[in-house]
Amino acid sequence: MSAVTPGGHRTGVALRAVLALYPARYRRDRGAELAEVFADTTAGAGRLGTAREALDLAAYGLRLRTGLTSTALGGRLLAAAAPLLAGATAGLVALPGDVRFWRVRAAARAGFDAPWTALPDNLALLGLTVVPALLAVAAAFGAWRAVRTLAGTVVLLAVVRLGVRLATANVRPGGPWLTEPNVWLLLLDATALLPYLAAGALILAAPADLLERPRRLPVLTGAAAGLLVTKAQGGYDTWHLMDGWTPLLLLLAPLLLMLCAARERLLPAALGLAVLPLTAWFSLFSLWEQVGGVWRLAPALAVGAGTLLLAGRVLSGRQEGKVKTP
Amino acid sequence: MTERAMQEPTLLLLTALADAPRHGYALIQEIDAISGGRVKMRTGTLYGALDRLLQQGLIEVAAEEIVDGRARRTYALTGGGRDLLAVEAERLRSVAAEAQRRLGGAPVPRGATA
Structure with a gap:
């Protein structure tokens, strides 16, 4: 680590923190080399330049740690899912007849005349109506730099709306507003916003070097799937929650599709990955409602997760066996 | 691999390794x-x-050494990487030639591409 000295003590601390993000084996193999190159590139670069370099180095460490590099299965799956996710996010759009549609219309009509307390939420709501559509168009034309910026914007807008919901719900532990109806409403609102947050984050996590071509058909497929599941779920914020097997089906079907990745069938797995962020939250919420609480839902979730894990291992085991056979 | 155009960072990286x-x-x-x-x-x-390029077999580690107490690993093109770069260079050359022909055959002055 002698290379750290040119950047000074602070750079050395930052570099050690960044390298800690790398898997131990990679760090042992390449740590000194990375430190050397980092020291050379940041020599005289200034704080901003050093911070950018450190962020880039940290991002690759996180990719390696999470298996999201462009050569890893997770990274390739995310890259295959990115155009579908872009379309699916646009498929979340509120249609006439949907409760959200009236909210969007009211926010658009109020414009900047809305009370200042309502303005951030209104603007974020309008943003989440327009930006996903732009995101899908950008993905369809292969403008992936724009897609990433727009995905970041979607995540930001969803965070703003979630923050506003959390602040206005006022459900502090021990506070007077921590009542079951308030928590229920907060969770219901969250199920409508988490799809944006999750889909945007997954698009951002896709390896940039695998996103290169215009992907019109996957974007259209994703949009159709997004519209379909949103409709099946009643537009996320309907007062008539899903009953029966629908929530379970909308949760398990994408998960089962994702298992195809274990056999290197990335297309169906990508479709599952694109749909899951849209269905998971509302399905879990509906199941929680039906079953009657988190603790009653937990055993079913544990059994489901175990079964999926086992199925995934069996499938990947078979695939490995197949590859080894000459 | 040759079905679609190579991404610019890959092209630049392979080009940087082409002579040494x-x-x-x-x-x-x-x-x-x-x-x-x-x-x-x-x-x-x-x-x-x-x-990624190491995994694809387009480059290889040519040497690992300690220079002035600093870890240094040197990378080189493999035969496959050299072939791929040659194919991409030929593709770019033919596109550039066609562009020049359509512009009237006048060669574009160096540094006037921005």
């Missing part, structure tokens, strides 16, 4: 020079690309 094996920081400098200062590859991005 190079270590990490030298590659960053070469890419900066080849792209006329337009592409400044960061360390994490560089090693992401190097790992």
Whole structure:
């Protein structure tokens, strides 16, 4: 680590923190080399330049740690899912007849005349109506730099709306507003916003070097799937929650599709990955409602997760066996 | 591999290794020079690309040494990487030639491409 000295003590601390993000084996193999190159590139670069370099180095460490590099299965799956996710996010759009549609219309009509307390939420709501559509168009034309910026914007807008919901719900532990109806409403609102947050984050996590071509058909497929599941779920914020097997089906079907990745069938797995962020939250919420609480839902979730894990291992085991056979 | 155009960072990286094996920081400098200062590859991005190209068999580690107490690994093109770069260079050359022909055959002055 002698290379750290040119950047000074602070750079050395930052570099050690960044390298800690790398898997131990990679760090042992390449740590000194990375430190050397980092020291050379940041020599005289200034704080901003050093911070950018450190962020880039940290991002690759996180990719390696999470298996999201462009050569890893997770990274390739995310890259295959990115155009579908872009379309699916646009498929979340509120249609006439949907409760959200009236909210969007009211926010658009109020414009900047809305009370200042309502303005951030209104603007974020309008943003989440327009930006996903732009995101899908950008993905369809292969403008992936724009897609990433727009995905970041979607995540930001969803965070703003979630923050506003959390602040206005006022459900502090021990506070007077921590009542079951308030928590229920907060969770219901969250199920409508988490799809944006999750889909945007997954698009951002896709390896940039695998996103290169215009992907019109996957974007259209994703949009159709997004519209379909949103409709099946009643537009996320309907007062008539899903009953029966629908929530379970909308949760398990994408998960089962994702298992195809274990056999290197990335297309169906990508479709599952694109749909899951849209269905998971509302399905879990509906199941929680039906079953009657988190603790009653937990055993079913544990059994489901175990079964999926086992199925995934069996499938990947078979695939490995197949590859080894000459 | 040759079905679609190579991404620019990959092209620059392979080009930087075409005449001689190079270590990490030298590659960053070469890419900066080849792209006329337009592409400044960061360390994490560089090693992401190097790992991918190593896995694809387009480059290899030519040497691992300690120079002035500093760890240094040198990378070189493999035969496959050289062939792929040659195919891509030919593709770019034919596109550029066609562009020049359609512009009236007058060669574009150096440095007037921006």
